[in-house]
Amino acid sequence: MPSSPFDPLKAKPSTIAAQALRRHETTAERRRITPPIDISTTYERDADNAYSSGYCYGRDDNATIRHGEEVLARLEGGATAALFGSGMAAAITAFLALPRPAHIIVPKVMYWCLRDWLKNDAPGHGLEVSFADMSDLDQLRGALRPGATKMIWIETPSNPLWGITDIAGCTAIAHEAGAIVAADSTVTTPVLTRPIELGVDVVMHSATKYLNGHSDVIAGALVFAKDDAFAAEARRLRKALGAVLSPRDGALLLRGMRTLHLRVAQQCQSAMTLARHFSNHTAIAQVLYPGLETHRGHDLAAKQMHGGFGGMLSVRVKAGEAAAIAAAAQVKLWRRATSLGSVESLIEHRASIEGAGSPCPPDLLRLSTGIEAVEDLIADLESALDAALCAGLAAGIKAG
Numbered sequence: 001m002p003s004s005p006f007d008p009l010k011a012k013p014s015t016i017a018a019q020a021l022r023r024h025e026t027t028a029e030r031r032r033i034t035p036p037i038d039i040s041t042t043y044e045r046d047a048d049n050a051y052s053s054g055y056c057y058g059r060d061d062n063a064t065i066r067h068g069e070e071v072l073a074r075l076e077g078g079a080t081a082a083l084f085g086s087g088m089a090a091a092i093t094a095f096l097a098l099p100r101p102a103h104i105i106v107p108k109v110m111y112w113c114l115r116d117w118l119k120n121d122a123p124g125h126g127l128e129v130s131f132a133d134m135s136d137l138d139q140l141r142g143a144l145r146p147g148a149t150k151m152i153w154i155e156t157p158s159n160p161l162w163g164i165t166d167i168a169g170c171t172a173i174a175h176e177a178g179a180i181v182a183a184d185s186t187v188t189t190p191v192l193t194r195p196i197e198l199g200v201d202v203v204m205h206s207a208t209k210y211l212n213g214h215s216d217v218i219a220g221a222l223v224f225a226k227d228d229a230f231a232a233e234a235r236r237l238r239k240a241l242g243a244v245l246s247p248r249d250g251a252l253l254l255r256g257m258r259t260l261h262l263r264v265a266q267q268c269q270s271a272m273t274l275a276r277h278f279s280n281h282t283a284i285a286q287v288l289y290p291g292l293e294t295h296r297g298h299d300l301a302a303k304q305m306h307g308g309f310g311g312m313l314s315v316r317v318k319a320g321e322a323a324a325i326a327a328a329a330q331v332k333l334w335r336r337a338t339s340l341g342s343v344e345s346l347i348e349h350r351a352s353i354e355g356a357g358s359p360c361p362p363d364l365l366r367l368s369t370g371i372e373a374v375e376d377l378i379a380d381l382e383s384a385l386d387a388a389l390c391a392g393l394a395a396g397i398k399a400g
């Protein structure tokens, strides 16, 4: 008996991503393989004054942007998604879409630029912010004010120490108190964790990172579990602020997402190899990576991350801050730059960019693993550490 034809609705996430949902194969142009870029800023009204095309003006949205949103919503298992001109624009829109005044709880350790906004700017927008250690659910319960707390923001693994937050635990606590949960899932990506399946109400991405993956687009995203009033308010604000992603960048992002699964699989594998290797290195005091059994959040990460522990890790250099900066100065293959999640590997002395008030130890180097041969990455970092160590010893001898 011939087998029944393949049902595309049953396709796996990597298939959906690789073919970008094939949404661009409209009935008129069924043979197109690559999504087109819709650069029109405006759309014609029908003679009867309606907009039957579903499009009106480019600041609201556009066909390329909607295409990317549909792919991402499918990958995250959300009802709908909205793309923004940056991750910061997406995140701040999520906060401003809350009915205010609002009390919100956010992590003590999180992406520094957003932490700064929450500390310095959010109160002026009617947001009372409590910072909590999100790895401690009792601390989270203690910070909750039922009725007043409107949102709990989590980031897991969190920048730059890669602490793990119990997503399902947080959502249970939040929902009991009538608050929603938003998760910055930039680092984990929908390949490894789908927070909506664990109860999260809105997933945020700096799509600049893994989703695009090539260091050539600044973009952000919100993915909503439900297409509800909160999602509608976020879209309204995006339109009012003009924070929508540009179609040309949307097309690059769409292309980037088509290789997301392959890139993330390679990055996870290389990060694990790097973590294991440098755990035994004499110049390294500690490797922070949730894939290591020694990491505080390892068991939880193994439960809620599937197929790997991510491409991000940090190393603490035994000889201290100056040696860490010196080691970063010596690399020949790793690129000394901020950001993460791209095909090329990046190294960064994180405290230098986070500045005063950062919880980041001064001896920490943050590593974003790319897709280069891991043997090359190890050899380059090892010789950079050796060179920094030798220079330090020589300086010590001279000073002595």
Ligand SMILES: Cc1ncc(COP(=O)(O)O)c(C=O)c1O
Residues within 6 Å of the ligand: 086, 087, 088, 089, 111, 114, 155, 159, 184, 186, 187, 205, 206, 207, 208, 218, 219, 220, 339, 340
């Ligand atoms: C975890 C995380 N969230 C949010 C952002 C902000 O995203 P963007 O730079 O796209 O505005 C970043 C950027 O580094 C990030 O690493």
